[in-house]
Amino acid sequence: MAPAPSSTSSAVTLNINGEQHQLTVDHRTTLLDALRERLDLTGTKKGCDHGQCGACTVLVDGRRAVSCLNLAVAAEGREITTIEGMAEGGQLHPVQQAFLDLDGYQCGYCTPGQICSAIAVIEEHAAGWPSAATDDVRPEAGPPALTPDEIRERMSGNLCRCGAYVSIVQAVTRAAEDHEAAAREDDRAETVKGAAA
Amino acid sequence: MKEFGYQRADDVSGAVALLAADPDARFLGGGTNLVDLMKTGVERPTRLVDIRGLPLDTVEETADGGLRIGATVTNSDLAAHPGVRRRYPALAQAVLAGASGQLRNMATVGGNLLQRTRCGYFTDLSKPCNKRAPGSGCSAVTGEHHNHAVLGASDHCVAVHPSDMGVALAAFDAVVRYETLDGPGGTPAAGELPLADFYLPVGDTPHRETALPPGALITGVTLPPAPVAARSRYRKVRERASYAFAIGSVAAALGIEDGVVTEARLAFGAVASRPWRAHAAEAVLTGAPAAGDTFAAAADAELAAARPLPDNGYKVTLMRNLAVAVLTELAEEAAR
Numbered sequence: 001m002a003p004a005p006s007s008t009s010s011a012v013t014l015n016i017n018g019e020q021h022q023l024t025v026d027h028r029t030t031l032l033d034a035l036r037e038r039l040d041l042t043g044t045k046k047g048c049d050h051g052q053c054g055a056c057t058v059l060v061d062g063r064r065a066v067s068c069l070n071l072a073v074a075a076e077g078r079e080i081t082t083i084e085g086m087a088e089g090g091q092l093h094p095v096q097q098a099f100l101d102l103d104g105y106q107c108g109y110c111t112p113g114q115i116c117s118a119i120a121v122i123e124e125h126a127a128g129w130p131s132a133a134t135d136d137v138r139p140e141a142g143p144p145a146l147t148p149d150e151i152r153e154r155m156s157g158n159l160c161r162c163g164a165y166v167s168i169v170q171a172v173t174r175a176a177e178d179h180e181a182a183a184r185e186d187d188r189a190e191t192v193k194g195a196a197a
Numbered sequence: 198m199k200e201f202g203y204q205r206a207d208d209v210s211g212a213v214a215l216l217a218a219d220p221d222a223r224f225l226g227g228g229t230n231l232v233d234l235m236k237t238g239v240e241r242p243t244r245l246v247d248i249r250g251l252p253l254d255t256v257e258e259t260a261d262g263g264l265r266i267g268a269t270v271t272n273s274d275l276a277a278h279p280g281v282r283r284r285y286p287a288l289a290q291a292v293l294a295g296a297s298g299q300l301r302n303m304a305t306v307g308g309n310l311l312q313r314t315r316c317g318y319f320t321d322l323s324k325p326c327n328k329r330a331p332g333s334g335c336s337a338v339t340g341e342h343h344n345h346a347v348l349g350a351s352d353h354c355v356a357v358h359p360s361d362m363g364v365a366l367a368a369f370d371a372v373v374r375y376e377t378l379d380g381p382g383g384t385p386a387a388g389e390l391p392l393a394d395f396y397l398p399v400g401d402t403p404h405r406e407t408a409l410p411p412g413a414l415i416t417g418v419t420l421p422p423a424p425v426a427a428r429s430r431y432r433k434v435r436e437r438a439s440y441a442f443a444i445g446s447v448a449a450a451l452g453i454e455d456g457v458v459t460e461a462r463l464a465f466g467a468v469a470s471r472p473w474r475a476h477a478a479e480a481v482l483t484g485a486p487a488a489g490d491t492f493a494a495a496a497d498a499e500l501a502a503a504r505p506l507p508d509n510g511y512k513v514t515l516m517r518n519l520a521v522a523v524l525t526e527l528a529e530e531a532a533r
Contacts, residue, residue: 008200027203027245030232050233051300063273063302069232070303073203074225074247121298129277132293132439137286139279156439157297 012076016041017085025072032056034072035082043083043112047159054158057113058082064120066157083112086119095119095175104171106162114158118172121154122146122179146176198235202244206251209376209416210385215246216412217378224248224414226269227303229296230312237320239313239329249305253416256280262422268307268374268415272296272362275306285420287429287448291365291466294433297440307415310363310373310395311407314356314470315442317341327353328403335403338506344444347503347512349469354403355506357467358396359442364466365431367392367474368448369423377413388413396471403470425452425460428530432523433466434515443467445515451527453487463495463524465516468503475499478520487528489521496520 011024016039023038032049035041035058047055049068056067059081086093095118098104105111125146130137133153134144144150151172152165160168202222206212216222223231223242226249234240253267258280266275275281276292296304318324318336325334337345337355345355371392379386390408397405409415429450435441446466452459461482463475478495485491496517503513 007202010203027201028198028235050236051229054297054299057299060302064299065303066229066299069227069229069300071203071225071228071232071245074228074245074249117299124273124298127277129273130282130289130293132290134293137276137282137289137293139282153439154298157299 010073012073014039014072014075014080015078016080017082027071027073029072030068031058031070031072031075031080032067034075035067035080041082041084045109045112047110047113052159053110053113054117055110055113057116057158059116059120062120062123064117081116083116086115093119094178095122095171098171098175098178099168102167102171102174104164104168105160106164110158110160110162114155114160114168117155117158118168118175121151121172122176124154125150125176126179126183146173148173151176198238199241201235201242203247204244205247209251209253209414212246212248212251213376213378213385213412213414215244216414217382219243220411222246224307226305226308227271227300229300229304230308234313234320238322239320248414253307258284259422262424264420266306266418266420268417269305272301272304272306272309273298275362276301283427285365285369285423285426285429287368287426287431287450288362288365288420290431291361291433291446291448294431294443294446295361306362306418309360310366310392310415310418312359313406315359316345316356319356328356328406331402331404341508342506343508343511344442344467345506345509346469347505347509347516348465348473348500349399349471349502350504351399351401351403353401354399354470356403356470358469358471359467360472361431361433361443361446361466363392363472364446364464365429365448366418366420367472368429368450368462368464369420369426372419372421373409373415374417374419375409375413375415377410387416389419392418392472393474399470406470423450423462425450425462428452428527429462430523430527432519434519445512445519447516447519447523449520449523449527451482451487451524451531453528453531456487458482458485458487458491461495463499463520465499465520468512468516475520477501482524487531489525492521492524492528493517495524 045055047053128143221243225245257265433446450462465473478499481495
């Protein structure tokens with residue numbers, strides 16, 4: 001992509017859920033509006049449109065971000081994952097399943113953003129990132145346990161006006177526990193494989 | 198939103214040259230503040246120069262015990278960095294206290310320093326605001342100002358700087374590195390500004406916020422070694438438990454030997470147009486017994502200059518209590 005400096009629109013290729021989408025965008029177009037209005041990916045929701053509610057959360061290069069403050073033209077070359085890209089082979093993502101099983105929503109409008117955010121929260125925690133709820137952020141203190149306080153803090157960028165927070169925390173807790181159990185299982189399988197080799 | 202051009206900068210000198218050629222262009226980092234201000238019409242750039250691809254995204258631990266932080270390092274990466282958490286834990290805490298996980302993944306160090314106030318009148322185009330429209334007046338002085346400045350403000354503007362990160366950087370003598378052109382049509386040249394000189398006094402020019410030369414690009418922040426910072430804390434008070442701007446915050450570090458304060462670092466947030474380094478308080482602390490009386494006297498010394506408005510006088514009490522609490526915690530930690 002090499003727009004003339006005076007141009008106010010650009011032809012871009014956006015990588016969304018593993019698919020390449022070619023489109024010409026006015027530079028004012030946010031990633032959120034490109035997803036919803038141009039690409040018919042309406043799972044990502046517009047709430048405040050000012051980065052304050054989290055309804056439009058997607059993953060950009062694997063990290064959660066608000067799509068309302070990302071410009072579509074600046075998203076070229078990045079891997080975008082929306083709620084539509086979370087299920088694999090007809091199987092819901094474990095975080096999606098946990099929200100279903102534990103009623104992590106009421107009206108559902110904030111849910112795609114909540115789920116995208118929760119998937120990233122679990123990854124960030126697994127990577128050892130501290131949060132504002134972490135008593136001691138020094139690396140020697142080790143990673144904090146993903147307690148309800150930690151989850152509430154880490155999920156605070158996603159508002160739910162129905163107030164389904166109690167079950168959202170339960171859903172994230174279960175999904176995180178399953179994630180950790182799976183990671184331990186993988187470690188054990190690796191160890192067994194290593195011993196056998 | 199006004200239409201604008203968009204370009205990705207390939208290197209620092211190219212980015213600086215692009216802005217020099219177009220004074221109404223802006224650098225785009227994470228965009229968390231700039232894109233929002235463009236939506237509200239406060240910012241109306243002719244073009245955006247996207248700097249996120251520049252090689253300014255690393256945190257280096259320097260041999261002397263300090264840090265060199267690149268301007269496009271995200272808040273998330275800064276707060277997660279082991280060197281930051283070990284050498285300047287209050288800086289990691291400050292960053293983690295700001296915004297949300299989504300925004301911290303986008304926002305950058307350079308942009309954090311240059312973010313604009315969240316004063317409601319600044320973003321309300323229907324209201325006078327000297328910062329947005331010089332000479333139009335200040336709506337906050339006689340209007341809604343419960344979260345406005347009590348230190349260093351003027352009749353022309355009482356807005357506060359919203360950064361948490363900046364408060365910790367101020368406590369630890371951060372130096373801002375930038376690149377600029379050495380004159381019109383000149384060649385790129387590097388410069389440095391101590392954070393203490395980075396933000397301009399409010400006076401009657403609240404629209405002029407920093408001492409950066411026009412069109413300069415922040416390339417990074419240097420933290421000089423500060424062994425005292427290894428035991429440091431940041432605490433933030435806000436109107437809800439998370440994801441809100443501060444109504445008051447404190448970054449502090451204390452060196453204590455035999456019950457006496459040997460070195461003190463203290464900075465206040467959400468009380469002034471810039472992160473507020475509490476030099477008067479530090480002077481009281483240094484050499485005094487590490488005890489509650491000292492901490493209260495230190496806070497009082499700093500806050501003696503406070504000039505609250507009718508609806509933000511609570512901040513003086515809040516900051517005093519907050520400073521005493523954080524210093525007390527640090528002293529207790531040192532005694533363990």
